[in-house]
Amino acid sequence: MDHRQAGLHALAAAIDGCRQCDLARHRTRPVPGEGPADARIVLVGEAPGAREDRTGRPFVGPAGRFLDRLLAGQGLRRDEMFLTSCVKCRPPGNRTPHRVELETCTAAWLMPQLRLINPEVTVLCGRTAVRALLCRPLRLADHHGRFRRQGGRTFFITYHPAAAMRFARVADAMRTDIARLAGHIR
Numbered sequence: 001m002d003h004r005q006a007g008l009h010a011l012a013a014a015i016d017g018c019r020q021c022d023l024a025r026h027r028t029r030p031v032p033g034e035g036p037a038d039a040r041i042v043l044v045g046e047a048p049g050a051r052e053d054r055t056g057r058p059f060v061g062p063a064g065r066f067l068d069r070l071l072a073g074q075g076l077r078r079d080e081m082f083l084t085s086c087v088k089c090r091p092p093g094n095r096t097p098h099r100v101e102l103e104t105c106t107a108a109w110l111m112p113q114l115r116l117i118n119p120e121v122t123v124l125c126g127r128t129a130v131r132a133l134l135c136r137p138l139r140l141a142d143h144h145g146r147f148r149r150q151g152g153r154t155f156f157i158t159y160h161p162a163a164a165m166r167f168a169r170v171a172d173a174m175r176t177d178i179a180r181l182a183g184h185i186r
């Protein structure tokens with residue numbers, strides 16, 4: 001196993017024991033994320049949902065299946081990316097993570113994951129991921145489909161698949177965004 005894969009395993013083990021915020025009290029299992037340590041793309045969602053909480057795996061519920069189809073439509077596969085979320089534990093009732101939960105979890109776990117993988121592109125899916133990693137509340141309607149350089153990283157802004165699942169207009173926009181991402185990575 002190379003040092004980056006070992007590093008990701010060590011982070012996952014540490015996340016397993018994390019009690020830094022209140023979300024740890026409500027979770028069944030934390031969801032650290034999964035994918036190759038040398039992934040060119042890291043895709044970041046908001047938080048695990050019910051199925052992710054039961055299985056410990058990212059994007060395995062309805063939004064994940066929708067995401068898989070969107071990616072496949074552009075010749076991308078989930079197993080060539082590292083998939084994760086801003087917070088690693090499911091918020092009760094799927095509420096949006098609070099600011100302190102986002103800040104704590106991002107600093108403790110997501111940033112170290114990004115430093116280890118050092119991907120070419122970090123895909124921010126939805127408002128929460130944009131807020132957590134770009135530290136500003138950009139309007140998705142104005143900024144989706146765009147690359148943004150910040151802090152030495154390249155980010156790509158798009159919608160969350162759970163929103164795309166519910167609104168055809170968002171699904172169309174997200175499909176176009178993913179096509180742009182695929183064109184960039186080829």
Ligand code: URA
Nearest residue numbers: 045046047058059085
């Ligand atoms: N939504 C997310 O943001 N992450 C998951 O793992 C599942 C749904």
